[in-house]
Amino acid sequence: MHPAVSVIFFTVMSGAGFGLIALIGLGMPLPGGLAAAFFIPALAGGLAIAGLVSSTFHLGHPERAWRALSQWRSSWLSREGVMAIVTLVLFGLYTLVWMLGGERILWLGLPVALCAVVTVYTTAMIYAQLKTVPQWHTGLTPACYLVFSLTCGLVLAAGLDGFRSAGPGAAGIAFAAILIAWAFKLAWWARAARSSLDAAGSTMETATGLGAIGAVRLLERPHTGENYLTREMVHVIGRKHAVKLRLIALCVGALVPLLIALAVWFLAASALWLIPAFVALMAGLFVERWLFFAEAEHAVSLYYGGRNA
Amino acid sequence: MTSLPSSTDKALGLVIDLDTCVGCHACVVSCKEWNTGGYGAPLGDLDPYGAEPVGAFLNRIHTFEVSPDDAPASIVHFPKSCLHCADAPCVTVCPTGASYKRSEDGIVLVDEDMCIGCGLCAWACPYGAREMDPVENVMKKCTLCVDRIYNENIPEIDREPACVRTCPAGARHFGDFSDPESDVSRLVAERGGMDLMPEMGTAPVNKYLPPRPKTRPNAAAPAASQGEPAPDGFLGWLDRALERLG
Numbered sequence: 001m002h003p004a005v006s007v008i009f010f011t012v013m014s015g016a017g018f019g020l021i022a023l024i025g026l027g028m029p030l031p032g033g034l035a036a037a038f039f040i041p042a043l044a045g046g047l048a049i050a051g052l053v054s055s056t057f058h059l060g061h062p063e064r065a066w067r068a069l070s071q072w073r074s075s076w077l078s079r080e081g082v083m084a085i086v087t088l089v090l091f092g093l094y095t096l097v098w099m100l101g102g103e104r105i106l107w108l109g110l111p112v113a114l115c116a117v118v119t120v121y122t123t124a125m126i127y128a129q130l131k132t133v134p135q136w137h138t139g140l141t142p143a144c145y146l147v148f149s150l151t152c153g154l155v156l157a158a159g160l161d162g163f164r165s166a167g168p169g170a171a172g173i174a175f176a177a178i179l180i181a182w183a184f185k186l187a188w189w190a191r192a193a194r195s196s197l198d199a200a201g202s203t204m205e206t207a208t209g210l211g212a213i214g215a216v217r218l219l220e221r222p223h224t225g226e227n228y229l230t231r232e233m234v235h236v237i238g239r240k241h242a243v244k245l246r247l248i249a250l251c252v253g254a255l256v257p258l259l260i261a262l263a264v265w266f267l268a269a270s271a272l273w274l275i276p277a278f279v280a281l282m283a284g285l286f287v288e289r290w291l292f293f294a295e296a297e298h299a300v301s302l303y304y305g306g307r308n309a
Numbered sequence: 310m311t312s313l314p315s316s317t318d319k320a321l322g323l324v325i326d327l328d329t330c331v332g333c334h335a336c337v338v339s340c341k342e343w344n345t346g347g348y349g350a351p352l353g354d355l356d357p358y359g360a361e362p363v364g365a366f367l368n369r370i371h372t373f374e375v376s377p378d379d380a381p382a383s384i385v386h387f388p389k390s391c392l393h394c395a396d397a398p399c400v401t402v403c404p405t406g407a408s409y410k411r412s413e414d415g416i417v418l419v420d421e422d423m424c425i426g427c428g429l430c431a432w433a434c435p436y437g438a439r440e441m442d443p444v445e446n447v448m449k450k451c452t453l454c455v456d457r458i459y460n461e462n463i464p465e466i467d468r469e470p471a472c473v474r475t476c477p478a479g480a481r482h483f484g485d486f487s488d489p490e491s492d493v494s495r496l497v498a499e500r501g502g503m504d505l506m507p508e509m510g511t512a513p514v515n516k517y518l519p520p521r522p523k524t525r526p527n528a529a530a531p532a533a534s535q536g537e538p539a540p541d542g543f544l545g546w547l548d549r550a551l552e553r554l555g
Contacts, residue, residue, distance in 0.1 A: 001432070058427070058428075059425045059426050059427050060424070060425065060426015060427075060428075060441060060445075060446025060447055060448075061424065061425045061426050061446055061447065062425070064405070064423070064424075064425045065425055067404075067405035067406070067407075067423055067425060068404035068405050068425060068427070069404075070404075070405060070406055071311045071403060071404050071405060071406050073312060074311045074312045074401045074403075075311055075401065075402055075403055075404045076402070077402065077403075077404035077427065077429055078404035078405075081404065126402075126429065129402070129433075130398075130402075130432055130433055131398065131435070131509055131510070132398075132432065132433060132434065132435045132509070133432070200508070201508040202435070202506055202508055202509070204373070206505075206506050206507070206508060207435075207505060207506050208373055208375075208385070208387060208505070209503040209504070209505055209517050209519060210327075210373065210375045210385060210519065210520075212519065213375045213377055213383075213519070213520065214375045214376045214377035214378060214380075214382075215375070215376050216373050216374070216375050216376075217373065217374045217375075217376070218371065218372075218373055218374075219372045219373055219374045219384060220371070220372040221371065222337070222366075222369035222370050222371050222389075223366075223369070225361060225362055225363055226361070226363060227363060227364075227366070227369075227440065228363070228365065228431070228440040228441050228443070229431070229437040229440060232428065232431065232432075232441075233431070233432070233437070298432070299435035299436075299506065299509065300434070300435060300436065300437035303371055303387075303389065303436075303437055304371075
């Protein structure tokens with residue numbers, strides 16, 4: 001699949017934003033005071049909104065994006081739009097109460113957290129629902145999106161808590177969260193390796209219905225040039241460097257933040273060090289998300305020569 | 310509304326005969342021509358005379374080689390357009406309601422004024438039936454020439470999809486699959502019409518007729534294996550005489 005920059009940016013940034021919103025709502029310890037009550041929600045909402053705005057850049061008609069809120073009964077993409085808005089409105093109210101009252105109210109925060117988690121789930125289901133992309137079509141896809149979202153939120157919240165010179169205890173939790181998140185991703189990668197179109201039962205023979213006669217090979221494409229389908233869904237560049245890119249994602253997104261978290265934890269350093277860990281985690285996730293799209297095989301590639309397309 | 314109708318009054322669609330198709334691409338051209346002037350935005354092209362032309366098509370012909378284990382390979386020309394699936398995944402993923410399946414005749418259409426051009430329907434389709442228009446940035450797909458088949462302003466003989474009307478080989482047939490007595494239903498029954506990628510669970514309406522089995526030379530008269538028959542008459546005398554000359 002074509003790795004559109006706007007969609008990669010959207011899933012990573014909004015994922016982190018909604019993750020932070022969820023952890024704020026759950027009552028994760030954070031600095032007090034009016035400045036914190038303003039800047040921390042602004043950061044969380046900013047990440048989420050930056051991602052959402054970016055996602056409209058890949059639309060052919062961004063000015064009609066509001067129409068996407070109408071089909072929540074049947075469409076995961078529509079549900080995602082609705083849930084994002086519901087979450088942000090509730091979070092806005094929660095923030096207002098926090099700023100005015102100076103305290104975070106748990107019973108207001110819990111529904112915010114729940115909505116944030118559901119929003120990330122709906123984002124993941126946009127991809128996981130597609131039977132045409134067997135590597136995505138698994139419950140592990142929303143699991144990965146959720147653990148990464150919450151981990152990003154957790155690491156960032158723990159880092160921000162460093163401003164009130166909190167102890168290093170949160171670093172231990174951040175360490176565990178990063179480890180668990182990447183364990184999910186490794187499981188996803190392991191499953192993806194077994195989930196080719198072939199393994200899902202789709203071959204050039206089933207695509208053409210000619211399997212009863214013999215083995216099928218593409219002799220000629222419909223046109224000599226590329227087209228929307230080949231550019232969008234028969235994208236093969238990603239698979240060439242997949243192994244190297246996975247190592248980069250793991251080094252930058254897992255190893256670096258894990259080492260930082262470990263150092264903070266054992267050296268009882270300032271939790272502020274978790275902010276660079278968060279930046280590394282996000283950088284790794286951009287690579288991971290690029291691969292999520294670039295490596296995915298779409299059924300339509302079978303009409304364009306299959307794996308040799 | 311992007312929920313699928315539980316049933317449709319008719320199931321209009323195409324039968325494509327892979328035995329008869331000669332791969333001339335006439336249907337591609339007539340489809341492009343009709344749909345550039347018909348329903349919705351024109352089918353756009355970018356850089357049509359340049360180095361990298363790209364454009365939207367609702368119908369494309371692929372060419373495959375199929376190799377039986379025990380016979381020479383043969384070529385199959387393979388026209389592909391929207392299959393107007395009964396369980397169309399492209400419809401339910403649409404966030405705006407632009408994609409819909411009509412309950413009266415089962416045609417899957419895009420309301421281009423509602424389409425935001427997100428492309429998710431094209432991702433949901435296993436067949437590559439939907440293409441984003443490079444000029445209008447809305448999703449284009451086969452309309453089954455909805456602006457021809459009910460069009461009382463054109464002669465009755467023309468009230469079928471442009472691709473069917475134009476096919477010089479008679480490889481394309483249009484009709485109602487919900488009627489078991491229709492021509493298309495009978496063709497499917499007689500010739501073993503098949504679904505593409507049935508494992509995707511899309512329940513396509515369009516059916517493909519497989520190529521008829523080829524005549525196999527070695528299964529017919531065993532002429533080749535026994536060599537040429539000995540000539541008689543004058544040629545036989547000449548043959549023997551020349552043999553004697555060494």
